[in-house]
Amino acid sequence: MWRDLARIGLDPGSGGYRRYAWTGADRDCREWFRAQAEARGLTHETDRNGNQWAWLGDPLAGDAVVTGSHLDSVPDGGAFDGPLGVVSSFAALDELRRRGAEFTKPFAITNFGDEEGARFGLACVGSRLAAGQLTVEGAHRLRDGDGVSLPQAMEAAGHDPDALGPDPERLARIGAFVELHVEQGRALDLSGDPVGVASAIWPHGRWRFDFRGEANHAGTTRLADRRDPMPTYAETVLAARREAELAGGLATFGKVAVEPNGVNAIPSLVRGWLDSRAADQATLDTVVAGVERAAREHAERAGIDLTVVRESFTPVVEFQHALRDELCRLLGRSGPGPSGRAVPVLGTGAGHDAGILSASVPTAMLFVRNPTGISHSPAEHAAEDDCAAGVRALADVLEGLACS
Secondary structure: OHHHHHOOOEOOOOOOEOOOOOOHHHHHHHHHHHHHHHHOOOEEEEOOOOOEEEEEOOOOOOOEEEEEEEOOOOOOEOOOOOHHHHHHHHHHHHHHHHHOOOEOOOEEEEEEOOOOOOOOOOOOHHHHHHOOOOOHHHHHHOEOOOOOEHHHHHHHOOOOHHHOOOOHHHHHOEEEEEEEEEOOOOHHHHHOOOEEEEEEEOOEEEEEEEEEOOOEEOOOOOHHHOOOHHHHHHHHHHHHHHHHHHHOOEEEEEEEEEEOOOOOEEOOEEEEEEEEEOOOHHHHHHHHHHHHHHHHHHHHHHOOEEEEEEEEEEOOEEOOHHHHHHHHHHOOOOOOOOOOOOOOEEEEOOOOHHHHHOOOOOEEEEEEOOOOOOOOOOOOOOOHHHHHHHHHHHHHHHHHHHEO
16 A cells, blocks of 8 residues: 555655645545545545545444544655555554454544645645534635635536535544544654554644835845845744744744745745744744734834734644543553553644544544654655554554444
8 A cells, every 4th residue: 555655746856745635646646545445345435525535334323433644745745644644544444354353333534635735725624624614715715826726626626616615414423533643753752652642732823924025126226225025034034933942832934935036136025924833822822922023023124014814723632531541541551551651642733634623523643653753854754663553553443442
């Protein structure tokens, strides 16, 4: 499975993946998912929001146990973020069948659409729509860098955009959702454990900073006469690092757009996107307020107009304690286990579909060790032995939740 999937969307120049929503690479990933489902005798369907489901048992019966993740990527992303969870879900089903486990509840594997938000700028679009956290109107306003709207992209890919909307009936039939994911940090590497259980997702969001100045000639305009937004943007990037260090949070300007974007032209607009996260809401508020305050001070001194727009926000997500504790018990480590340690229970600063669904469905997560902690990069990695341990752990959890 891993070899078949690894070729899809791989950019030979960067060595990373470019699997953006509703593109050719996304189509190929969806076809791969369908083939895996059909090869196992599962019933495949695509819901109104473009999320894929592979069902064993009656999906209408209720109290279903669901696992899965996503197959899309960030620009030049790694092979593991998302796909490891989907591949491990199919592998865990294979393991349960090898064990002779009998399912007593409906079971499904899912591939949520557009989790990374690489094309339209909003993460977890598929799960947000299903959970009613993104309105139909909001979805229709989403556009990519070429001005193509989400509905246009979906229609071009053969999906009906008029069907978009909340899916409470489907979510009500799910008794538990467990997502396996490569860890996007080094906590497990430092503790020496191949697998951990998630406790919570940090609050996080994305803010767009528009710095507007005046376009002019780079070779003829005196420095004193310029209204150049680029230095103000640069000062804001440095302020973001400073504010994050002072408050103990995280702040990143990872995307920037410049107009007119000419080497010999002073920009008229510099648009930068801030990603900020923290272990608690108060710290996140402190970081973002500090960054905006510094940006406005620099903009005022330079005669630059500044607009700040919060494009997305997810509050802290505490995974259901009862389900989290059940995962620990099923893994045999609610107390000291074979390794002599309790199963690691980890918080994370990365957002996931499980976090979005947690408001509607009991959710939990498993993490697989990442020896470097690098993610959203071609260098992202998990050892084969650790991936196999993740499959066994997921199979143990699913057997306890869905089988006799």
